Amino acid sequence: MQCINCGFENMPASMNCAQCQSRLMLDDICVVPARASALRLKTRFFKMRHLTERSLGGIGRVLSRVAKGLRLAIPEHIDWRAIAWTVIPGLGHRRSGQRRLGTALLVTWIVCLVLGLLTFPSDWYPWFVAGMVTVHSLAFISLMAPNLNYEGFIIRALFGVLLYVILSRFVYGALGSFGQNYFVGFALPPNMPAIGPVQGGDGIIAEGRWLHSTPYQRGDWVFYSTTQASGIVVRKGTGLDQIIAVPGDTLKLSREGITVNGGLPEDVGDFQQMMKQLSAESSFVLLEGEYAIAPRSISVNMHGHPRFDPYYVQALIVRTQDTILGRPVLRTWPWSRFGFLNRGA
Amino acid sequence: MAGRFANLEFDERHGHDIQPQVVGETGPDARYYLDRAFEARCWNEHEQALRTYTRCLQEDRTAIVAWVGQVQMLVELREYAEARTWSDKALEVFRNNGELSAAKAQACARMGDFEGAQAASDNSMKAPGCSPWRWSSRAEVLLARSQRHHEECFTRALSEPDTELYDRVTICRIYRYYKRPTNALVFLQPVLEAHPELGYLWLERGYCELDLGMSAAATRCFERSLEVRQDSRAAAQALAAIGRRTLWGRICAGTRRWRRR
Numbered sequence: 001m002q003c004i005n006c007g008f009e010n011m012p013a014s015m016n017c018a019q020c021q022s023r024l025m026l027d028d029i030c031v032v033p034a035r036a037s038a039l040r041l042k043t044r045f046f047k048m049r050h051l052t053e054r055s056l057g058g059i060g061r062v063l064s065r066v067a068k069g070l071r072l073a074i075p076e077h078i079d080w081r082a083i084a085w086t087v088i089p090g091l092g093h094r095r096s097g098q099r100r101l102g103t104a105l106l107v108t109w110i111v112c113l114v115l116g117l118l119t120f121p122s123d124w125y126p127w128f129v130a131g132m133v134t135v136h137s138l139a140f141i142s143l144m145a146p147n148l149n150y151e152g153f154i155i156r157a158l159f160g161v162l163l164y165v166i167l168s169r170f171v172y173g174a175l176g177s178f179g180q181n182y183f184v185g186f187a188l189p190p191n192m193p194a195i196g197p198v199q200g201g202d203g204i205i206a207e208g209r210w211l212h213s214t215p216y217q218r219g220d221w222v223f224y225s226t227t228q229a230s231g232i233v234v235r236k237g238t239g240l241d242q243i244i245a246v247p248g249d250t251l252k253l254s255r256e257g258i259t260v261n262g263g264l265p266e267d268v269g270d271f272q273q274m275m276k277q278l279s280a281e282s283s284f285v286l287l288e289g290e291y292a293i294a295p296r297s298i299s300v301n302m303h304g305h306p307r308f309d310p311y312y313v314q315a316l317i318v319r320t321q322d323t324i325l326g327r328p329v330l331r332t333w334p335w336s337r338f339g340f341l342n343r344g345a
Numbered sequence: 346m347a348g349r350f351a352n353l354e355f356d357e358r359h360g361h362d363i364q365p366q367v368v369g370e371t372g373p374d375a376r377y378y379l380d381r382a383f384e385a386r387c388w389n390e391h392e393q394a395l396r397t398y399t400r401c402l403q404e405d406r407t408a409i410v411a412w413v414g415q416v417q418m419l420v421e422l423r424e425y426a427e428a429r430t431w432s433d434k435a436l437e438v439f440r441n442n443g444e445l446s447a448a449k450a451q452a453c454a455r456m457g458d459f460e461g462a463q464a465a466s467d468n469s470m471k472a473p474g475c476s477p478w479r480w481s482s483r484a485e486v487l488l489a490r491s492q493r494h495h496e497e498c499f500t501r502a503l504s505e506p507d508t509e510l511y512d513r514v515t516i517c518r519i520y521r522y523y524k525r526p527t528n529a530l531v532f533l534q535p536v537l538e539a540h541p542e543l544g545y546l547w548l549e550r551g552y553c554e555l556d557l558g559m560s561a562a563a564t565r566c567f568e569r570s571l572e573v574r575q576d577s578r579a580a581a582q583a584l585a586a587i588g589r590r591t592l593w594g595r596i597c598a599g600t601r602r603w604r605r606r
Contacts, residue, residue: 004407004409004439005409005439005440005441005442006473017440020440020441021440022438022439022440022442023437023438023439026406026407026438027406029406029438031399031402031403031406032399033395033399033415033419033427033431034427034430034431035424035427036424036426036427040423040424040426042426042427043423043424043425043426043427043456045426046425046426046456046457046458047425047456047457050456050457050458050459051457054457054459
């Protein structure tokens with residue numbers, strides 16, 4: 001049988017050409033090519049992938065030239081494609097043939113990521129994040145290591161430290177800052193008394209300002225930032241208390257306590273007792289974006305006298321929406337009480 | 346809904362008579378289909394050409410020209426990923442075939458996989474034999490990477506012993522794809538002057554002039570193309586598109602004309 005591809009005369013009944021390995025029996029071959037969908041998704045995906053690889057490689061080459069111009073020690077002949085894939089640690093190694101090392105790095109990174117998420121925002125969480133950054137740095141360094149032409153240990157160490165700092169500040173730190181617009185983590189101090197749905201030592205995830213879609217309601221527990229009002233000493237930081245009035249509600253402060261729309265707010269604890277020490281009355285309507293909360297963590301000390309001034313207290317208990325950090329939605333720590341927090345619970 | 350049936354073959358609708366005839370040495374019907382496919386691709390009817398190449402292969406699976414044609418038509422239809430996959434499948438059947446490797450190089454280049462394109466082009470040059478298509482494909486890889494010497498490769502393609510008129514059209518289309526209509530016209534003009542009776546050459550010139558913003562000249566070329574072949578859908582669609590241009594389209598055409606001065 002003569003091969004169509006190279007013309008070699010093969011033995012009869014041969015399946016493949018002895019010279020070029022082309023197939024000789026073609027009767028069962030499909031001749032209808034697979035077609036693309038209307039969106040040409042496969043082509044678009046590959047185009048985007050190749051463009052990304054080229055861009056990252058191009059950026060790497062530019063940085064390499066800049067570094068050479070500055071006489072910095074940057075290795076040559078780096079596998080920039082593998083570096084680009086090391087956005088996820090270990091993938092670059094797997095693509096460049098170092099499958100075991102790549103798998104080890106990838107698995108370690110994923111384990112640190114999962115444990116970090118599970119322990120967020122407890123005291124363990126920063127350690128797992130540090131582990132992720134370390135693994136990531138090691139992945140980059142191990143790809144560059146064979147080509148390093150450094151003359152001394154110090155320069156190599158400085159390079160490693162610089163890489164760690166860049167990754168932790170500008171990559172993971174940036175991602176964390178961006179993520180805080182969606183989810184904010186609070187690690188409550190262990191000696192904090194139980195407040196509403198949480199207890200001391202809990203790790204709480206609150207919804208961030210970009211995730212929060214529906215307006216706050218009366219009874220919602222929220223994290224809010226505390227600031228010092230004039231003449232009042234307040235513990236600076238973050239508070240967690242209940243919303244007792246929403247925009248449009250009428251708030252009245254008097255010796256009888258605080259009323260919302262003429263009625264007593266529910267379950268504000270000792271706050272009502274504290275309000276009964278007021279010396280004057282005050283009444284106002286909450287404007288758009290203002291919420292009244294019942295702060296339970298204030299110590300008021302105006303010039304040494306245990307007195308309340310209604311104007312200062314107004315400034316304190318009425319928080320605008322941008323000082324409200326978010327509503328707690330999930331308790332991640334301790335694991336024995338892991339779960340979602342119901343609204344108003 | 347109509348899209349699901351768009352690829353069914355209704356011979357009367359396309360106006361082509363695809364009755365099988367016994368001709369050629371490749372097979373009783375394959376040669377006929379090859380000729381029809383070539384005619385379709387000349388007139389920019391890539392979908393029709395692809396189907397005809399497939400019909401050819403159903404008659405004769407050893408027609409490598411048809412395999413190459415399928416890959417080229419998939420590329421013209423901008424289905425680059427599918428073209429690359431199909432070229433790989435064809436290369437499994439016809440190992441190290443230079444023409445198929447060149448077609449794969451073109452698909453890779455248009456998809457942005459320059460390394461794959463370079464490797465495929467190198468394979469096509471190493472394979473036994475030579476052809477204008479291999480040099481044209483290599484030139485396209487260089488053009489895609491914005492490297493020099495693509496013009497030399499195209500010139501080399503035209504100096505091959507088995508070069509044909511259509512090779513200049515191929516070069517013209519490659520330049521047009523990479524938005525170099527002036528270079529395209531440089532290669533097209535000589536063959537157009539030598540063969541003004543070929544309507545598809547006027548069609549290509551019309552596209553080049555449209556890319557240059559010369560709408561009036563492009564219109565004349567498309568009309569000339571329609572005089573040669575009244576049922577040319579590509580020419581009719583191009584004329585209709587010129588007629589449907591909005592004010593913004595005219596401004597863009599004027600800008601292109603001004604830039605190309």
